Amino acid sequence: MCGILGLLLADENCHVNQMLYDGLTVLQHRGQDAAGIVTSEKGRLHLRKDNGLVKDVFQTHHMLDLRGNVGLGHVRYPTAGSSSCAEAQPLYTNFPHGVCVAHNGNLTNAAELTDICRHQLRRHVNTDSDSEVLLNIFADSLIHGETTKVDGNDDAMVENIFAAVEKVMKMCKGGYAGMYLINGIALIGFRDPHGIRPIVFGSRKSPKSANGNEMMDYVFASESVAIDTLGFDLVRDVEPSEAIIITMDGKVHTRRCLPENECKFAPCIFEYVYFARPDSIIDGISVYESRLKMGEKLAYQIVERYPDHDIDVVIPIPDTSRTSAVQAAYILGRPYREGFIKNRYIARTFIMPGQETRKKSVRLKLNTIKSEFAGRNVLLVDDSVVRGTTATEIIQMARDAGANKVYLTSAAPPIRYPNIYGIDIPTRKELVAYERDEEQIAKILGCDWVVYQRLGDLEDSVRESGDCPEHDYETSCFSGTYVTGENINDEYFAKLHDLRNDSAKETRLKESTNGLPPGSHDGCENLSNDKRVRKVG
Numbered sequence: 219m220c221g222i223l224g225l226l227l228a229d230e231n232c233h234v235n236q237m238l239y240d241g242l243t244v245l246q247h248r249g250q251d252a253a254g255i256v257t258s259e260k261g262r263l264h265l266r267k268d269n270g271l272v273k274d275v276f277q278t279h280h281m282l283d284l285r286g287n288v289g290l291g292h293v294r295y296p297t298a299g300s301s302s303c304a305e306a307q308p309l310y311t312n313f314p315h316g317v318c319v320a321h322n323g324n325l326t327n328a329a330e331l332t333d334i335c336r337h338q339l340r341r342h343v344n345t346d347s348d349s350e351v352l353l354n355i356f357a358d359s360l361i362h363g364e365t366t367k368v369d370g371n372d373d374a375m376v377e378n379i380f381a382a383v384e385k386v387m388k389m390c391k392g393g394y395a396g397m398y399l400i401n402g403i404a405l406i407g408f409r410d411p412h413g414i415r416p417i418v419f420g421s422r423k424s425p426k427s428a429n430g431n432e433m434m435d436y437v438f439a440s441e442s443v444a445i446d447t448l449g450f451d452l453v454r455d456v457e458p459s460e461a462i463i464i465t466m467d468g469k470v471h472t473r474r475c476l477p478e479n480e481c482k483f484a485p486c487i488f489e490y491v492y493f494a495r496p497d498s499i500i501d502g503i504s505v506y507e508s509r510l511k512m513g514e515k516l517a518y519q520i521v522e523r524y525p526d527h528d529i530d531v532v533i534p535i536p537d538t539s540r541t542s543a544v545q546a547a548y549i550l551g552r553p554y555r556e557g558f559i560k561n562r563y564i565a566r567t568f569i570m571p572g573q574e575t576r577k578k579s580v581r582l583k584l585n586t587i588k589s590e591f592a593g594r595n596v597l598l599v600d601d602s603v604v605r606g607t608t609a610t611e612i613i614q615m616a617r618d619a620g621a622n623k624v625y626l627t628s629a630a631p632p633i634r635y636p637n638i639y640g641i642d643i644p645t646r647k648e649l650v651a652y653e654r655d656e657e658q659i660a661k662i663l664g665c666d667w668v669v670y671q672r673l674g675d676l677e678d679s680v681r682e683s684g685d686c687p688e689h690d691y692e693t694s695c696f697s698g699t700y701v702t703g704e705n706i707n708d709e710y711f712a713k714l715h716d717l718r719n720d721s722a723k724e725t726r727l728k729e730s731t732n733g734l735p736p737g738s739h740d741g742c743e744n745l746s747n748d749k750r751v752r753k754v755g
Contacts, residue, residue, distance in 0.1 A: 219493055219640050220307070220322040221245030221440045222417070223291040224397040225448075226405045226464050228424035228433035230260070235284035238291040241437075241444040242272045247495060248322075248440060249295035252306035256318045259286030261402050263316055267292075267306040288466070290399050292320040295642065305347040308399075316401035317357045321349040322440055323394030323415040323640040326702060326710065331355065331389060352390060356398055359385040375403065376463055376471050383408055383461040384475040391702055393486065393639030393692065395456070397438050405464045407438040411481040412701050413458035414639050414692050416489055416500045420445035420452050436464050441498040455501050458483050484701040487691040488641055490680050491630045492538055492601045503684030506541055511679035512629040512671060513542030513599070517549035520597075520627065520669055529625065530594040533557035535601075535612055536584070542629045543599035552597070557590040557616070580611040592620035598665075602630035604643060606650030606663055613664045626660070627669040631676060635698040635706060636714060643695050645715040673697060 223241040225234040238255050253275040254267025266280045272293065276284075292307035308318045325331065328348035334355075335341045341354045363378030383398075383406065393414030398406040409417050417438060424433040439445050442452045456462060459476040474481070485501050496506040520527060532554050534543035547554035561583050590596075596616055603609050609626060616624045632651035637643040646652045650659055651670075660668040671679075673696050680691065694700045704710060 219248055219295050219642070221248035221293040221444075222320045222322050222395065222397060222438070223440070223444055224320065224399070224405055224407065224438040225289055225436070226466075226468075227287040227435045228468050229426040230287050232287050232426075233257070233259075233285050234287060234289045235281050237448050238284075238289050239272065239276055239281065241439060241448055242291045242293050244444045244447045244495075245293055245440055246272055248493060249293040252294040252303055253292065254294075254306045254308050254320075255284055255289060255291045256308040256310065256399065257284045257286035257289035258316075258399060258401050262286075263310065263318070263401055265308065265310060265318075267303065267308070269303040269306065288399065288405055290318055290320040290397055305345045305349075307347075307349055309347070309350050309353050311341075311353055311357050314357065314360050315403060317353065317360070318399040318401075319349060319353040319356070319396060321352050321394060321396035322417075323396070323410065324348060324392050324638060325351060325390050325394065326392040326638050326704060327390070328392075329713075334389075348392075349396075352386065352394065352396065353398075355389055356382050356386050360400070372465065372469070376465070379404060379406060379463050380461060380471075380473050380475060387411055387459055387475050393702075395440070403466060405436070405438075406461055407456050408461040408475075409456040409458055411459040411476050412484045412692065413455075413481075413501070414484060414486050414701070416440055416485065416494070417456045418442050418445060418452060418500075419454055419456055419462055420450035422450045434468055436468075436470070438462075441494055441500065443495045443498045446497070452499065482701060483689045484692045485689075486639060486641075487676060487680060487693050488602075488630070488637070488695065491676070493641075496538075496541055499684075501684075503680055507683035508680045509538075509541035509601075509629065510545045511682055512676065513545030514549055515675040515679055516542065516599070516627050516629060516669065516671055517546040519672065519675070520546075520550065523669065524667075527625075528595050528623070529597045531555050531557075531590065532597045532599060533590060533616075534599050535608075536560045538601040539599045539629060542601065546597075546599055546627070550597075555590045557587050557596070557619075558584045558612070559587065560584055580608050581615070584612065584615065586615050586619040588619040590619075591616050593622055595623040595625070596621045597625045597627060600626065600628050602633060603628050603650060603659075603663075603668075603670075604633055605648050606659070609650075609665075610663050617664070623666045624664075625667055625669075626663060626665045627671075629671055629676075631673045631696040632656075632659070632670050633695045635695050636711065637695045638700065638704065638710075638714065639692065639694070639702075641695065647715075 252269045253272045256265040264284050268275045290308045308320045310318045325348040331351045335343050339358045359382035395409045395415035395417035420437045421434050424435045427433045437450045445452050458481045459474050463471040490508045494505045498505045532547035534540045613624050634651045698706050
């Protein structure tokens, strides 16, 4: 799962570097493995990317180099490829024109497409990242059409870009949202035919506007919260199979690149459960409101199944579950209390690489307020239970703090299947709910009972939280049904397990770096064609 951001300012003398930095900081929850920014300054590209958090990757001297009025930003958690900073984004290819990509999601046919790039298109693929495949297919498609202005014919340029995006969507299978920057020509936002991964579009009146000559600045982002923070107005979500092209002169062109009958809208429901910030709006639905509904429906299920429950207090497992826990406590008529204090200077454990790292980090991340647990029957509310590592540790912490009984409820249904669209749930055997019922899960986790959200209730929680049509959701990690047609028994899933389970990741890390985390020695130098001496003052 990643966070993406793209900006185009009408004033060529303004710079997007600080806005990209600020926006990526807001999207940091979507990935803490690596960060990158590329900008275009009057035809020159400037790139900085490396492993680490936004605040660590970009120092003052980097920001001074990232000049230009258009650019892309990216924060990464590696669900495909490796943790090498060579795979940090944005990625770049110099032909044609200089094309950059920032991508969120996962291509399920990346191996096949890599072979096509190398053997049919004769394009070099330097990493294991599926984002590089997405970049090369688009760039190759541009080569076969004229993408520069011919006798002032902007329409021909735009048509060729749409044709290139259409080819990408026909060839690339999976869930993805992203942006292309064609140097000196256009900024393009696009979304896969099923709308699995989110991307929103915003605008604002440019400060350069004067004397009735209205000029606009534009932004693309994974979540609306970035648009709000940067002072833009949310226009709308990018539609499934849609490309939005903004040329450097500020003209906006939109098109659905595939026929409607080839586009079954199925946005990822896990965005509402866990990934998105509560103050975001995705596909017209408030994430905050949907989580309130999740807590409400959980509470009604508890009352239905345990009418004589002896719950004394409701405590959230911070942070994502707070909204659901507040509403669950209200419906149950029990006090809501903060029983865990979080250390905010450690990464989110679900998206931390390595099982042992996740387990060790739980007690570094949380500490108990013992008075809220001592002698009480406690209901813990979590957003989801994936491997069970975090939940097991937290339940034991509650008991160590003196809880009499510990119950656990999850705002999400049992996760029993891998996700192949950009969420790091690679293998069934790593999932605590795989081939287990609630009684067996409770025994493993060490709680007195566990209650999971019903899938129908989860879908209703999202639908009831906005004015949205009756469409399906991407729920594969709960249902085992994949909207792009994969079957759980396909060979693809066996290969996925071999490639992406924790043991395989740790082995690759040791083999490639002798156990040292990949860093800037992997070749993440700046891409800067501008060797002029920078003026100070």
